[in-house]
Amino acid sequence: MKYKITPINIYISILITLILTTTSTFAQEKKRDFEIPEGVIARLGNGQINDMQYTQDGTRLAVASSMGIWLYDTINFKEIYLLKKHKGNVYFMAFSPNGKTLASADGGGTTHFWDTDTGEHIRELKIFRRTIKIFYSANGDKLGILGTEGSVRLWDPITGTEMQVFDKIENFGSRGFFSFDINPNNFMIATGGRRGVVSVLDPFTGRTEHTYEGHEGTVRTVVFSPDDKLIAAGDNQNIRIWDTESGEQKLHIDNIDGVRNLTFSPDGSLFACNKANGNILLFDTATGKIRKELVGHSESVIRIAFSSDLRTVASAAKDGSVRIWEVVSGEQKHIFEGHFGNFSCIDISPDGKTVLSPTRDKKVFLWDVTSAKVEKTFLKDDLFPYSEIDFNPSGTIIAGASYGNFLSVYDRKTGELLKTMKGHEDYVISVTFSPDGTTIASGSSDKTVRLWNTNTWEEKMVLDGHEAQVTSVAFSPDGTMFASASLDTTVRLWDANTGAEISVIDGHAPNFSKVTFSPDGTTIASVDSTRTIYLWDTGTAEQKKVIKSDEYGVHSIAFSPDGNMLATGNESGVVQLFDVGSGESLRKFPGHQRMVTDIEFTPNGDKLVSRCEEGILYVWDVAGASVPQ
Numbered sequence: 001m002k003y004k005i006t007p008i009n010i011y012i013s014i015l016i017t018l019i020l021t022t023t024s025t026f027a028q029e030k031k032r033d034f035e036i037p038e039g040v041i042a043r044l045g046n047g048q049i050n051d052m053q054y055t056q057d058g059t060r061l062a063v064a065s066s067m068g069i070w071l072y073d074t075i076n077f078k079e080i081y082l083l084k085k086h087k088g089n090v091y092f093m094a095f096s097p098n099g100k101t102l103a104s105a106d107g108g109g110t111t112h113f114w115d116t117d118t119g120e121h122i123r124e125l126k127i128f129r130r131t132i133k134i135f136y137s138a139n140g141d142k143l144g145i146l147g148t149e150g151s152v153r154l155w156d157p158i159t160g161t162e163m164q165v166f167d168k169i170e171n172f173g174s175r176g177f178f179s180f181d182i183n184p185n186n187f188m189i190a191t192g193g194r195r196g197v198v199s200v201l202d203p204f205t206g207r208t209e210h211t212y213e214g215h216e217g218t219v220r221t222v223v224f225s226p227d228d229k230l231i232a233a234g235d236n237q238n239i240r241i242w243d244t245e246s247g248e249q250k251l252h253i254d255n256i257d258g259v260r261n262l263t264f265s266p267d268g269s270l271f272a273c274n275k276a277n278g279n280i281l282l283f284d285t286a287t288g289k290i291r292k293e294l295v296g297h298s299e300s301v302i303r304i305a306f307s308s309d310l311r312t313v314a315s316a317a318k319d320g321s322v323r324i325w326e327v328v329s330g331e332q333k334h335i336f337e338g339h340f341g342n343f344s345c346i347d348i349s350p351d352g353k354t355v356l357s358p359t360r361d362k363k364v365f366l367w368d369v370t371s372a373k374v375e376k377t378f379l380k381d382d383l384f385p386y387s388e389i390d391f392n393p394s395g396t397i398i399a400g401a402s403y404g405n406f407l408s409v410y411d412r413k414t415g416e417l418l419k420t421m422k423g424h425e426d427y428v429i430s431v432t433f434s435p436d437g438t439t440i441a442s443g444s445s446d447k448t449v450r451l452w453n454t455n456t457w458e459e460k461m462v463l464d465g466h467e468a469q470v471t472s473v474a475f476s477p478d479g480t481m482f483a484s485a486s487l488d489t490t491v492r493l494w495d496a497n498t499g500a501e502i503s504v505i506d507g508h509a510p511n512f513s514k515v516t517f518s519p520d521g522t523t524i525a526s527v528d529s530t531r532t533i534y535l536w537d538t539g540t541a542e543q544k545k546v547i548k549s550d551e552y553g554v555h556s557i558a559f560s561p562d563g564n565m566l567a568t569g570n571e572s573g574v575v576q577l578f579d580v581g582s583g584e585s586l587r588k589f590p591g592h593q594r595m596v597t598d599i600e601f602t603p604n605g606d607k608l609v610s611r612c613e614e615g616i617l618y619v620w621d622v623a624g625a626s627v628p629q
Contacts, residue, residue: 037591037618041607042372044355044365044617045320046070048341049302050091052316055099055116058307061314062102062116063322064090066341066615067593069104071116074312074324077334081119084593085112089342089615092133097140101157105131111145113157125160127153135184144187146180148173152187152203168206179222179233190231192219198233200244212242214249221262221273230285234259234273241271241285251288256281265306270327272313274301280315282327292330296323340365340374341615344385345598348609349395352602355609356398357617360385364398364415369607369619378415381408387429392454393437401431407442409457419457423450430472434496435479443470449484451499461499465492472514476538477521485513491526493541503541508534514556518580519563527554533568533578547583549576556598560622561605567622569596575610575620589620 036043047065054061060080063070068084088106095102101122102114109129113122125143133146136157143157150172154164166187179192188209189201196215199208215235222233230250232241239259241251258276265271270291274280278297281290299318306313312333316322322336343357343365354375355367362383366376380386384404391398397418398410407421407428426445433440439460440452449463449470468487475482481502485491489510493502511529518525523544524536533547533554553571560567565586566578573592578585592612599610606623 037589039587039589039620039622040591040618041621042369042619044357044367044372044609044619045340045343045615046338047615048089048359049316049318049320049322049339050089051093052303052305052314052322053093053095054305054307054314055095056097056308057099058309058312060099060116061305061322061324062093062095063316063336063339064093064104065339066090068614069093069102069114070336070339071102071119072322072336074307074314077324077336079336083112083114083119083121085121085124086110087594092131094134094136094143096136096157097138103134103136103143103157105134105145107131111143123160125155129153132180133182135182138185144182144184146182146189150189150201150203152182152189166203169201169203170206178218179220181223183224183228185228188224190222190224190233192222192233194218196235198222198231198242200231210244210247212240212247212249214238214240214252221260223262223264225264225268225285226266227268230264230268232262232264232271234262239273239283241288251285253283253288261301261304263304263306265310266308267310270306270310272304272306274304274315276300278317278319280304280313280325282313282330292327294323294325294330294332296332296335297321343611343615343617345388346600346609346611346617347389347391347398348600348602349391350393350603351395352604352607354395355617355619356389356391357611358386358389358400364389364410366412367617369602369609372619376415378410380410381417381420387427388431390432392433393435397437397454399431399433399440401428401442403427405444405446407431407440407452409440421452421457421459423459423462424448426469429469432473432475432482434475434482435477439479439496441473441475441482441484443473443484443486445469447486449473449482449494451496463494463499463501465501465504466490468510471512472516474516476517477519481538483515483517483524485515485526487512489528491515491524491536493524493538505536505541507543512555516557516559518559519561523563523580525557525559525566527557527568529553529555529571533557533566535580545583547578549578550574550585550588551576553595555595556610558599558601558608560601561603565605565622567599567601567608569599569610569612571595573612575599575608575618577622587622589618591618 047067051064061072066089071081086106092105105111111125130148135144142154145153150169151167176194177191181190198212200210217235239253280294282292297317301317303316320340324334347356358364362379368375384402386400388401400408409418424444430443451460466486472485489508491505508528513528515526526534531549535545551570554568556569575589577587594613608620608622
């Protein structure tokens with residue numbers, strides 16, 4: 001039958017073409033912006049939140065995290081883009097007044113510019129100075145950068161050229177400021193001090209123009225109103241608002257537990273703050289009366305932002321959520337979850353079902369590998385980051401090596417601290433359980449390896465021999481010996497029962513080193529943050545093979561459970577697999593943006609988990625990687 005051209009057929013054809021084109025474009029955009037790297041089964045965490053802001057029209061919300069900038073649609077509540085260019089955490093953001101451009105800054109002195117409509121990168125600006133705030137001038141013709149030294153630098157956001165520098169404020173960082181804000185209209189800097197004084201500094205002259213007193217404790221948050229007519233500040237219990245022209249105190253609100261993140265609405269009619277329990281209070285600026293209390297966050301709030309139409313207010317908190325609230329009703333409209341990150345190390349449970357990942361602060365996460373959901377969290381008893389963490393062989397106990405020069409041991413089920421083991425005289429860098437679970441080995445910056453009895457939690461012996469910090473320790477599969485790697489360029493083998501030194505393997509670079517045993521115990525693999533992977537005979541300490549990685553800076557290494565593959569994590573963010581017998585590269589998994597510092601196979605060998613300095617975890621499918629590609 002011949003196809004007949006009719007108006008209806010033409011219409012249908014055009015409609016189908018439009019649908020297919022739209023679908024294809026949408027799919028390409030989704031692939032470009034939210035592409036999970038090839039080979040990844042799951043991403044654990046979306047990065048720790050550092051900043052959050054609405055666009056000028058309130059239709060989009062930007063969330064700066066440790067892995068990049070998430071741009072959310074606040075109308076349909078969907079992710080639009082993930083912007084990734086920064087080499088470090090994104091700490092500060094500013095939208096241009098028309099909302100078309102987003103500027104973002106990291107801690108290393110680099111600012112990037114983005115087109116918020118397309119998500120395209122516009123340009124990079126390197127200032128090589130530490131930044132503590134970025135902002136656009138009121139008319140958008142200048143980008144201002146406030147540095148830690150108190151200077152204000154103005155840049156042309158179109159050309160990226162520096163226009164003006166104001167650096168008259170001397171000893172800015174040594175004045176005891178705890179909080180600050182900058183006025184985008186006249187560039188005045190407001191600071192909150194530890195003695196309860198709010199000061200307004202002029203970066204043009206370096207002079208203190210105004211002071212506002214009344215707070216008795218540290219001023220933890222300070223902010224200008226959008227029209228510059230008011231300045232608000234809060235200590236731990238009180239909020240005070242002053243008229244910037246007369247200096248008169250307009251409001252005093254007390255008995256607020258843990259005032260943080262004072263934020264004015266765009267028209268100045270409302271202001272918000274959060275309490276210590278994570279609840280958010282909305283106030284009427286004219287009367288100081290509480291309009292609404294927003295209840296939902298389970299941890300402290302990081303940022304609060306109003307939409308331009310005052311219909312919604314957004315909040316981001318350490319519980320990993322960004323929440324959108326209706327201003328009038330106080331009801332929660334939507335929640336973006338999963339903003340966890342800044343993990344310091346990883347381990348996988350013996351049954352392969354759980355990934356353990358502490359953050360650099362107090363929280364420890366346990367992730368379900370299959371669902372990629374948080375299975376459980378518990379809080380550490382101290383603020384020191386863990387450099388390494390390990391399950392015992394039964395998966396019931398967790399040991400953490402702390403930068404606070406001690407080891408902490410927790411009950412995996414309850415999160416209860418079982419014991420703090422002290423003895424090292426400097427940072428504890430590495431920790432591991434023996435295969436039978438009766439001993440813990442730890443390596444430290446104090447150049448020693450220490451063995452601990454897990455029945456009594458007492459120190460069994462101290463092993464001296466290394467001449468620099470011990471960066472890695474590992475038991476042999478049968479538990480009769482263990483190895484230690486050090487910045488002194490050696491790997492040393494020790495008798496696990498007597499503590500006697502068996503042999504010394506030399507020849508590494510004086511870099512951070514890792515060491516691990518093969519599953520059959522006949523081979524030791526070591527890396528020293530160069531391209532080289534060393535394989536050593538356990539019995540003779542002789543070199544068996546040298547494998548050269550394609551990528552520089554091999555920082556982490558792991559044997560597959562069958563011993564046939566080696567996985568490495570590299571400085572460039574690439575995970576690479578090698579055939580142990582031939583030394584050939586089997587496969588590369590690019591995807592991380594920064595150095596891969598931790599890597600580990602699941603017990604059945606079909607998955608690999610990696611941690612990167614960008615603060616997220618990837619679970620890789622390595623089941624089909626045994627054939628060279």
